[in-house]
Structure formats: structure tokens, C-alpha cells
Amino acid sequence: MSTNQSRRDFFKTTAAAGGGLVLGFSWFSSEAFQPQVVGTAAADAIDFNAYLAISPSGTVTIFSPNPEIGQGIKTAFPIIVAEELDADWEKVKVEQSPLDTKKFERQLTGGSGAIRHSWERLRKAGATARALLIEAAAQQWGVPASECSAQKGMVIHSSGKKIAYGDLAVAASKLPVPKEVKLKATSSFSLIGSRVKGVDNKDILTGKNLFGIDYKRPGMLHAQVQRPPAFGLKLKSFDATEAKKMPGIVNVVSFGNKVAIVGKTNWEVMQARKAVKIEWEKEKDLESSADHDRLFKEMLNGTNVTVQRKDGDVEAAFKNAHKVIEAEYQCPFLPHSPMEPMNFFAHFKGDSIELAGPSQTPEAAQKQIAKMLNIAPEKVTLELTRMGGGFGRRLNTDYAVEAAELSSIIKAPVKVTWTREDDMTGGIYRPAVRYRFKASIDKAGNMTAFMLHGAGLNAGNSTRQDNFPAGAVENLLIQSSDYKSPITTGPWRAPITNFLAYAEQAFLDEVAAAAGKDPVQFRLELLDKAEKSPVGKITYETKRFREVIKLAAEKSGWGKKKKGVSQGFSVYFSHASYVAQVAEMTMAKGKPVLKKVYAAVDCGIVINESSAKNQIYGAIVDGIGHAMYGNLTFKDGAPQQENFNKYRLIRYNEVPDIEAHFVNNGIEPTGLGEPALPPTGGALANAIFKTTGKRLYNQPFADQDGPLG
Known part of the structure; x- marks a missing residue:
């Protein structure tokens, strides 16, 4: 049954039962539309951007507009509305809305930005409905609305009298919509921040037809x-x-x-x-992986570069440095490989x-x-x-x-x-990228210069020039080169940063080692510089950055000796969120084994703890799997890995224990679907170095010579 048909059937059912409150709210503003009593004649005429409906039985229907890809948005959006509505979650029904460009804004899934974009308008929609229901109850009882409150689908008077939302729906629908409503204090949230089951869980487990396939x-x-x-x-x-x-x-x-x-x-x-x-x-030319290797060398050694950022004089700093550290990192093309082609x-x-x-x-x-x-x-x-x-x-x-x-x-x-082979060979891959880093330190172990050259195949600007450590070093040069290949590419989970974070965090560990400093302390010192005397523009907040680092160090027992355990650290800012990770490894039968990953996350207010942790776990497992095994190579223009028999994915017995912790700072929600992936490769690589003494510069790690090969 289509979503439109579900909507029409709901309206007919509501009308037959005597009408109810249907409250529309605009996604282009935070104002709610005038509510209407749903009747047979008006059912098809109601035109909302997004809405909640309350039937006389007390059922609240909330239509969720954004595509559900497993990130939990179909549950999270209604949670926000229901929280401000003070609805009884057990009586909330969630439906997926079809595409409607006139009624919805940002009806897409990407960039980990849905909650951040819709947070306030969703809250106001729920709060507006709550205000109307309270006012309807107050008028029925002949008491001031200030003496009434709402809880779990009921309006409650200070005397103890109660009335259900369903019994107020018709009366509430006749009241004028308030221009302003009071939102809850975040400290009073009861649904937001709790563990809520996904609204589709039962249908998924029982094999209902939910997916495109x-x-x-x-x-x-x-x-x-x-x-x-x-x-x-x-x-x-x-x-x-x-x-x-x-x-x-x-x-x-x-x-x-x-x-x-x-x-x-x-x-x-x-x-x-x-x-x-x-x-x-x-x-066109039929490119092979050997051609790509040549192209990367030409870009990194050539003069056809775009300067993305320049602070100070890096050449002078390198000339006068006590030590200069250089490293080069590379990653292959990668398919997305979703389980549903x-x-x-x-x-x-x-x-x-x-x-x-x-x-x-x-x-x-x-x-x-x-x-x-x-x-x-x-x-x-x-x-x-x-x-x-x-x-x-x-x-x-x-x-x-x-x-x-x-x-x-x-x-x-x-x-x-599409078949699996179609999906693997049909293009739109993660761009292949190579990075060349160079840094200098003085005798005191302070980083005096930092240079990055990013070279990509269809990557555009493969750098994030205003991200850390930009702002924390006086002399900085960020530049990029790109080659237009016939191999089609596109966004891949946490675009660009999915590999840049690994390369940068592995390199910073190498710089910290050259400076004779603890990797965590080295990063904290850089953040202190960015906070006290920032150089140029930065996109990150030093305080939030510092807090996730400290939380990860605390929860993992960083610096405290654990018998037979080596730790690797990494931290990254992306999609407006901050994630620090500590990976723990041991040696077993002469091979390093990843046992545990601690993650500290600042994504602002957590909407659904269950979904939030699942996103973190999934991102970390994804990050480990692709850093260790993901590789797509080409011969005469043809992808050589056509199915999972040749394209190695992480296996169940290779998944470590993962422990996730959130920074509780009350900040409005930021991204979560992608930010936990970028730091993973760096934490893993740094742990491998601590365990084996071998630095890893290329992905996939398992293809490298040494203890992992």
C-alpha cells in the first residue's frame, strides 16, 4: 500500500470515528498551520507540509519525511515531536511521507544534517499541538490554562482531573494557533535521550515489504x-x-x-x-591501477596545484627546524557495497x-x-x-x-x-586519494610548520583546509591536485575525511613521537594554541574537541599500563561533531588482534540512545573493515573485484568490543551518521604501530608487508 493511500485511509477512519485534530506544521518555518477537523468532505483537501494527527481514540500519527537508510531518522523525528507534545509513545504511529517538494524542506538523507536542520521546527510543532490541547481542556473545565499540564497523552489539572488527548481533539482543532509556544527545558526531556526501539523493527524482523527490493x-x-x-x-x-x-x-x-x-x-x-x-x-583511455599510481606521482611532484590555505612561511620554518618529518599515505577506490543493490x-x-x-x-x-x-x-x-x-x-x-x-x-x-556484480562494477566509487605530509618541530618539541598536499582522482579538493591542526600552527600550507578520470566517483560515507582523518591522525602520532611527547598530550597542546592564539580561520570548537579527547582517555585508561595491551589514539571533527577513539590491541599467534575500541562522542543532545550507539558501532565497524581490507583495483578500465568473493569485507569474528560514551553538554544536536568513521582508521593504525613497531601508510592495511600481510 502506498503512503498516500495510508494517509487517505487514516483520514477516512478518523472522519468516520467523529473527527479529530490534524495539525500541520511547515518545514519552511517553525509556525504550525491552523488545525482542522477531518471530515469526509475535507479529507482530500488538507494540504500539509508535515503533520501530526490525533484521532478520537488517542492515536497520534506522525508522518516522517526524510528517507530512512538505517540511521534511525524515521524514529528520531517523531521522538522529537512526541517529546514536546507529551504524547504517549505507545500510541504513536509513524508513517513515511512521499516526496513533496512544496511541503517539505531538505527531504533527503546525507551529510548527517537532518536532525540539526529540523530540530527546532519539530519541537515547535509538538509544542504547538500540546498548547492547543491544554487550552481546550482548560476551557472545558473553566480553569486557567496555567493550571494545566500535559503528560503521556493526557491533560492534567492541578486538582488531579485528567482528560485524554483524543477527547480534546475536536475542540482543540477549533482554537486559534498560538503565534509563540514555550518549549520544554532540555532537562525535563523524558523521551529524548532514552532508548527507543526503531519503529520498523518488528516489520523488518517479520519480513514485511519495506525495502525497495x-x-x-x-x-x-x-x-x-x-x-x-x-x-x-x-x-x-x-x-x-x-x-x-x-x-x-x-x-x-x-x-x-x-x-x-x-x-x-x-x-x-x-x-x-x-x-x-x-x-x-x-x-576513452582504459585506465589501470598502474596508471593511477603514475598519475599520483605526477600530481604530488608537479607544480599544477591549487593552494587551499597558506599561513606564515612553511619553507622558512622547515629550513630552521630541529627536525622535519615527512610521510605519504594512499587509499584506493572503494565501492559502497550496500547489502541491498x-x-x-x-x-x-x-x-x-x-x-x-x-x-x-x-x-x-x-x-x-x-x-x-x-x-x-x-x-x-x-x-x-x-x-x-x-x-x-x-x-x-x-x-x-x-x-x-x-x-x-x-x-x-x-x-x-541491479545484481551484486552490477552494483560493484557500476561506478560512483569513493575517489582514490594520496596525501603527502610534512611537519617541523623545534628543540622543545613544538610543531612549527605543517604542510599537506592532497592528490585525488575525481576528488576535487581532497583536503579540509580549515580543520585541525589548522589554527594551531603558525606556518601552514594546504594544497591540492586533481585528475579527471573516466571512473565515476561520488560521496562515500564521510566524504574525503573518511581517509584524510586516518592519514592526518597517523601522521600526527609520528610527529608526536619525533617530539618525544605523548600523542594525546601533543594534541591537547595544539588545541591550547588554537584556543589562546588561533592562526586564521578554524571550523572547530577547541573546548568540544578537548572534552572528547579527555573523555576517551579517561574511559580507556589511556597511559595506564594494561598487561599485553597496546593503545592507539585518534580524534576528528566532521559534520559538526567530535569523536575521539582509543583502539586496544594484543598479540595472538604472532599477529596483532584488535580487541576493543573506546569512542567518546560529542554530537550534542542525543535523540535516541539506542539508535545513536548503533550508528557509532556501525561506523566504527565500517571504518575498521575498509581500512583493513577494502580495495578496488582496475585493469584496462575494468574493476577487478566484482563480488564479495574477491572484495574482502570485515567478518563477524573480527569485530572488536566497542564502548561508546557521550559528552552531555546540552548543545543542540549535530551530525552522527558519519562522524564516528573518520577517526577509526587512525586509532587502528596507531595501535598497530604500538603493538608491532610498524607504521602503516597505505590502505588496505592487510595488503601491506609485515605482521598484517
Whole structure:
């Protein structure tokens, strides 16, 4: 059943039961719209941006607009509304909203920014409804509203009288909406900050159709698409004579640089795909990993650079230094590898199109498809399904556009499903990057200069020039180079910082060692300099940075000897949040084994402790797995790792114990889905050095010579 149908059914049910309060609130402002009693005639006329509905039975329905990718947003948004509403969470029903560009703002999942963006407007929406319900109860009792309060779906008078929200819904809907409402003190939160089960947990565990891969429509056809097997090839010709004779096959068509096989079932399409004979021809250079190695050397040694930031005179500082430390780090391309491969449904109807599927950026998909089909954006409807992972891959819209274009060609509803091999070889990878660092220290062990040159393949600016240690050193030079490769790339969980953090934090440990200082103390000293006499612009807050470092050190027992245990430290600021980590390793059978990771996190107010910790655990496991094993190589433009038999993922028995702690500072929420990943590689690499004496400069670590190889 579609979300729109669910909404209509809810309105009809509410109307049949005698009406109720439906409160809309604008995502473009924090003001709530005038509430309306839902009746049969008005049901289809109510137009809200986002809303909560209260039925006479007391059920509160909250529609969540942002795509759910496993980060828990479908639960977190309603928690915020329900907290200010003082709703009984047991009576809250959550529904996923479809794409609606007129009613929703920032209806996307990416950049760990959803909660930060919507925090205040969600709170005001809930608080406005609460104020209306209290006023309705006060008028019914003939008492001042100031004598009434709300708790768990009830309005309570100071005398002890109580009345349920459901019994107040109609009366509350007739009251004028207050222009201003009082929000709760954060210290009085009871739902926010607690452990709340995900609203989809039961449906996931019982196998309900929630994900795009589950999506079905009556009469829907299935399709798979054969794309060029190497980056730099284009379609020359194809012969589908034999494929068209096979059971269930409806059509085989080409569009753009692809060939689509269309049939009645996905299995029949998979079999026929093998029978299609395709000839490709070279369009661009077919790059191999050896070519990329050469390109990196040319960029790092060349003069074609962009200066991203320059403070002081690094050359003079290096010339007069007591010691100069240099290191170079490199990482490969990486696929996103979500457990649910790309898929999308499309039904082109001539002057409109219906879409459904997993997308992190549904509005971008809508606009691109409207432009491609030459129809108005409002003629493109898009129903959002839950996503089985994405990690940035579903920020791109190629697979949705592909389904829409195919439907327009075959004039039928169709669902395009990618195989695992399609998903691994179809592009939009994490860019391959290489970093060259150089730092100088004086006789007292103070860092006097810091230089970074980032070189990337389709990475753009591969640096974060205003991040730490910028601001903490007088002489600083940050520069970048980039090469445009035919290999398609895009955002990958914590873009750029996912590798930059490892390289920077591993290098700072090496500088601290050269300075004869403890790695934690070395960073704290740099932060003291940035706080007392900052040099130029900085994007981070020194106090928050310092607090996560101290918390991680405290919880891990940093500096206290643990028999047979070596510790590695790392800290990073990204997506407006701060995460410090300590990795603990031991030796077993001559190999270093990661046993535990301590994480200290400052993401402001935690909405749902359960989901928050799961995000941290997942990010750390992801960070360990890709730092240790992730590697995508190329030969003549073709990816060499096509499935998980060749692309190594972290295994269950390799996951360490993880302990997460939050800094409780009452600051408004900041990002969380991505910030715990960047520090992980650095903590791991630094722990490996402490355990084995070997510095690691390249990822994946397991491919390096030495105790891990």
C-alpha cells in the first residue's frame, strides 16, 4: 500500500470515528498551520507540509519525511515531536511521507544534517499541538490554562482531573494557533535521550515489504541492464535474437550506452541477459591501477596545484627546524557495497510518471527525471521505501533515472534491479586519494610548520583546509591536485575525511613521537594554541574537541599500563561533531588482534540512545573493515573485484568490543551518521604501530608487508 493511500485511509477512519485534530506544521518555518477537523468532505483537501494527527481514540500519527537508510531518522523525528507534545509513545504511529517538494524542506538523507536542520521546527510543532490541547481542556473545565499540564497523552489539572488527548481533539482543532509556544527545558526531556526501539523493527524482523527490493506492483515488468564492462567503453552493437526467444522475455532494448533486458520475472531476465551478444568499442583511455599510481606521482611532484590555505612561511620554518618529518599515505577506490543493490520502480504514463524506491535524494531524482522526460516536476510522484544501506551511493540518481527512461521507452511499468556484480562494477566509487605530509618541530618539541598536499582522482579538493591542526600552527600550507578520470566517483560515507582523518591522525602520532611527547598530550597542546592564539580561520570548537579527547582517555585508561595491551589514539571533527577513539590491541599467534575500541562522542543532545550507539558501532565497524581490507583495483578500465568473493569485507569474528560514551553538554544536536568513521582508521593504525613497531601508510592495511600481510 502506498503512503498516500495510508494517509487517505487514516483520514477516512478518523472522519468516520467523529473527527479529530490534524495539525500541520511547515518545514519552511517553525509556525504550525491552523488545525482542522477531518471530515469526509475535507479529507482530500488538507494540504500539509508535515503533520501530526490525533484521532478520537488517542492515536497520534506522525508522518516522517526524510528517507530512512538505517540511521534511525524515521524514529528520531517523531521522538522529537512526541517529546514536546507529551504524547504517549505507545500510541504513536509513524508513517513515511512521499516526496513533496512544496511541503517539505531538505527531504533527503546525507551529510548527517537532518536532525540539526529540523530540530527546532519539530519541537515547535509538538509544542504547538500540546498548547492547543491544554487550552481546550482548560476551557472545558473553566480553569486557567496555567493550571494545566500535559503528560503521556493526557491533560492534567492541578486538582488531579485528567482528560485524554483524543477527547480534546475536536475542540482543540477549533482554537486559534498560538503565534509563540514555550518549549520544554532540555532537562525535563523524558523521551529524548532514552532508548527507543526503531519503529520498523518488528516489520523488518517479520519480513514485511519495506525495502525497495521488496517493492511490487500488479502488472509490473522486471528489467536488468547491461552497462559497459569497463570505464571508457561505449556500446557499438548488440544481438538479442536468442534472448528474445527465452521464456518470459518481453523485450530487449538499447538506450544511451546500455542494453536492457525486460521480462516477466527477475530470474527469467537474469538468464536471458547471458544470451545477449554485445560488442563494445573504446571511447576513452582504459585506465589501470598502474596508471593511477603514475598519475599520483605526477600530481604530488608537479607544480599544477591549487593552494587551499597558506599561513606564515612553511619553507622558512622547515629550513630552521630541529627536525622535519615527512610521510605519504594512499587509499584506493572503494565501492559502497550496500547489502541491498540498486533498484527502482517507474511507470511512465505519457504526461506523468510514478516512481518508487530507495533514494537518499528523491528531489534531485524528481528534477532530473522531469527534465529528461520533458514534463513538469509536479507530474513526477515518488514514493520512498526504506533503504538497505547506501553510505552515499544513493545520493546519486543514476539508477532511478535509468528506470524512468526505460519505462518511457517500453511504455510499461518496470522495476530495474541491479545484481551484486552490477552494483560493484557500476561506478560512483569513493575517489582514490594520496596525501603527502610534512611537519617541523623545534628543540622543545613544538610543531612549527605543517604542510599537506592532497592528490585525488575525481576528488576535487581532497583536503579540509580549515580543520585541525589548522589554527594551531603558525606556518601552514594546504594544497591540492586533481585528475579527471573516466571512473565515476561520488560521496562515500564521510566524504574525503573518511581517509584524510586516518592519514592526518597517523601522521600526527609520528610527529608526536619525533617530539618525544605523548600523542594525546601533543594534541591537547595544539588545541591550547588554537584556543589562546588561533592562526586564521578554524571550523572547530577547541573546548568540544578537548572534552572528547579527555573523555576517551579517561574511559580507556589511556597511559595506564594494561598487561599485553597496546593503545592507539585518534580524534576528528566532521559534520559538526567530535569523536575521539582509543583502539586496544594484543598479540595472538604472532599477529596483532584488535580487541576493543573506546569512542567518546560529542554530537550534542542525543535523540535516541539506542539508535545513536548503533550508528557509532556501525561506523566504527565500517571504518575498521575498509581500512583493513577494502580495495578496488582496475585493469584496462575494468574493476577487478566484482563480488564479495574477491572484495574482502570485515567478518563477524573480527569485530572488536566497542564502548561508546557521550559528552552531555546540552548543545543542540549535530551530525552522527558519519562522524564516528573518520577517526577509526587512525586509532587502528596507531595501535598497530604500538603493538608491532610498524607504521602503516597505505590502505588496505592487510595488503601491506609485515605482521598484517
